[in-house]
Amino acid sequence: MAIEKNGLFSINVDRRLSAKEQWEDFLHELCHVLRHSGNQMVMPDRYVDWQEQDASSFQLYAAIPMSMLKKLSLPEQKSEMVAFLAEEFQVTYRLANERVEQIQRRVLQGILDYEYQQFTQSQINTYNPANWSDATRAIMNKLEHLKQKGGMAHRQTSRLL
Numbered sequence: 001m002a003i004e005k006n007g008l009f010s011i012n013v014d015r016r017l018s019a020k021e022q023w024e025d026f027l028h029e030l031c032h033v034l035r036h037s038g039n040q041m042v043m044p045d046r047y048v049d050w051q052e053q054d055a056s057s058f059q060l061y062a063a064i065p066m067s068m069l070k071k072l073s074l075p076e077q078k079s080e081m082v083a084f085l086a087e088e089f090q091v092t093y094r095l096a097n098e099r100v101e102q103i104q105r106r107v108l109q110g111i112l113d114y115e116y117q118q119f120t121q122s123q124i125n126t127y128n129p130a131n132w133s134d135a136t137r138a139i140m141n142k143l144e145h146l147k148q149k150g151g152m153a154h155r156q157t158s159r160l161l
Contacts (some may be wrong), residue, residue: 002029031058
């Protein structure tokens with residue numbers, strides 16, 4: 001747990017945990033010290049839940065920073081990569097696995113965002129009148145003519161009222 005009294009902070013870690021688990025708990029509590037305020041004992045449950053999720057996310061980044069990860073030569077197989085990172089960063093297999101899965105989700109999201117951007121850009125080009133066939137242009141011109149004609153009829157009816 002993290003405690004603040006008179007502007008001084010303390011982080012207490014359970015000594016019965018393994019060294020790796022103690023490190024992970026320390027990082028979790030460090031997030032509370034650096035980014036959160038208030039007494040969780042009197043906070044609404046939803047706010048406490050948000051703080052805990054934030055601390056767990058922070059824990060992943062702090063335990064295995066991307067800047068350090070980029071400098072490593074990683075195995076290709078996920079299970080080997082997780083074991084390598086657990087050893088290299090002295091964290092549990094569970095935490096290393098969560099970090100790898102987090103990175104995989106972010107990479108996939110980046111790919112999906114790029115693909116969606118490409119798709120929407122192609123849709124904009126599809127609806128560009130310069131790309132229309134003669135038949136499409138004739139139909140669209142007819143629709144525009146009917147729309148303008150309908151607008152005139154509406155304005156004439158409005159004047160009569």
